Amino acid sequence: MFSRSYRAAITLPPLLWVTVFLLVPYAIVFFYSFWSVSPGQAIVHSWTLNNYCELLRVGVYLQTLFRSMWIAARVMILSLLLGYPLAYHLSFHAGKRKELFYQLVIIPLWVSYLVRAYAWKTILGSDGVLNTLLQYVHLTSHPWNFLLYSPFAVVLTLTHIYTPFAFLPIYASLEHIPRDLVEASNDLGAPPLQTFWRVILPLSIPGVVAGATFAFVLSLGDFLAPLLLGGPSGIMISNIVVSLFGAAYNWPLGAAISFCMLLLVVGLLFLSERLERKWAFR
């Protein structure tokens, strides 16, 4: 069909891209994770497993990893709870306004992450919009401090930012459900709830899995929200990596943590791929 040179011409650029910008950097991270730092703060290029032992020895790293996973899990659940009904409504009931609503969901993605994080700061702060309002209507006499600089603020912001990422694949999978199946279910006398439960939901599972994976993986590696809005105890695993690379100049330990994160994420992607395939529309 196509000449060999044509095929080479179209496959080479992406292959080069993946190698130069993904595989090589990951390999460098992998090598770094077996090196060490001398007391004089120079990187020693001799092989050691010390960084991985350190990861297990100092409890902070695993604890923070688990806490980050817990935050990511909450963000995932909230994004699904918000994203699914939205996608469902858009796909089945929005009618002519479908395009408009779709754009409205997408537009926030055009606004810089930082701007959105700072916006939450002005909303949730002690002198912020929400606290001022609560005091104005006499719901409370002091500002609620748990609103900002807390895990609550981090989960809220990440949910706000990553809900569109959960929404998009769910919406796509709902759009792909043949409407004949829904009509058939209705014609055979199934009430709407049963149609949803037995027909629509199972068919949209691949989208839900993809959306959940997006929300979980993206929030697991986030470091800006905890930095800007998290409290004194709100740091996540990426903040530790940043401080190991930035402040402590311990690149090998930072690389070891990054590599473990990478394994975790690749494992999750693999799992979600399997799940999606299992539930895929046949």
Place this chain on the structure above:
Amino acid sequence: MVRCLWLLPLFATLLLLSSCSKKSATLTLLVWEGYADPSFVHSFEEQEHCKVSASYMGNSDELVAKLRGGSAGNYDVISPSSDVATSIAAGELAAPLDLSRIPTYNQLSPQLTSLPLVRVNGKVFGVPFMWGPNPMIYDTTAFAKPPESWAVLWDPKLRGKISAWDDLSTVYMAAQILGFDKPDPSQLYNLSDEQLDAVKKKLVELKPNIRKMWSTGGELTNLFQNHEIVAAMGWPLMTNQLRKINFPVGETIPKENTTGWIDHLMITAGSENKDLAYKFLEYMVNAGTQKKVTDVTGYTPANPQAAQFMTADGVKNLHLDDVDNYQKHIYFWQNVPRRAKYNEIWNEVKAAQ
């Protein structure tokens, strides 16, 4: 489409030209906040027909990591404090200085120029620039009189109302409260494992009171301004900024004394603008500029002749009339041999629940 193709080489040439002309006259700084204020940098730019572009650092470790991480060539001038100045000089990250090109060097306070901090193998690597303490900054509406001790930060009544600097200085401060600075203050920079454990415990007890850790000066100013916090360890710069916006702010050195720093200006080893950098160093330590830097930051100038441009009150506020006594309350940062261990302890404090 094809008709426009001839534009491409033109465009590329323009891009190249603009990047060249820019590069030849831009001095890049990596310094503490307040050290590149337009009030004094602007006239240097006009005088030398160049552009000064500054990045700010949040703490000393960030500076060292950036230099070691290979960005040394991206910066021309840096302003390390006394804690990392020696290791930067010894690590050949900075260039040795030819003092004959900085005539004003001889005017600088001999107490500072005689220190061994930036001398390695008989060469001088830095010019003393500014010095000052890390005082306690507080909201005067929350404190009727200045807090006497750093211990007030632990007061249960201040739950969620203070901030802590995301820096080893917070570790030193806790060590001071525990009395590890007696009899020898330099012990703060060389704590034993047991002492560090005690410090960690003490700092974990502080956590319920911390609303947010600050890592840039602007962030701390904002935290006060938005009434998120009422007290914190800070720099005189923030007190100055808050006073300018008429915020009811006070500044004090508690009875345990406090840590402080002597900042030096250095030229990086990889700088490609060394001539311009020398001119900048000379400009920054002359008495007139030093006065302007003081106006912005509230720090004490390394050039005592800056006092001639100040009012009697100004001189008194900066303790220039009584330097020796004032410095007794400030333990200047020193090189920390086990900095990695300190950082590990600090990370554990930050991650503790």
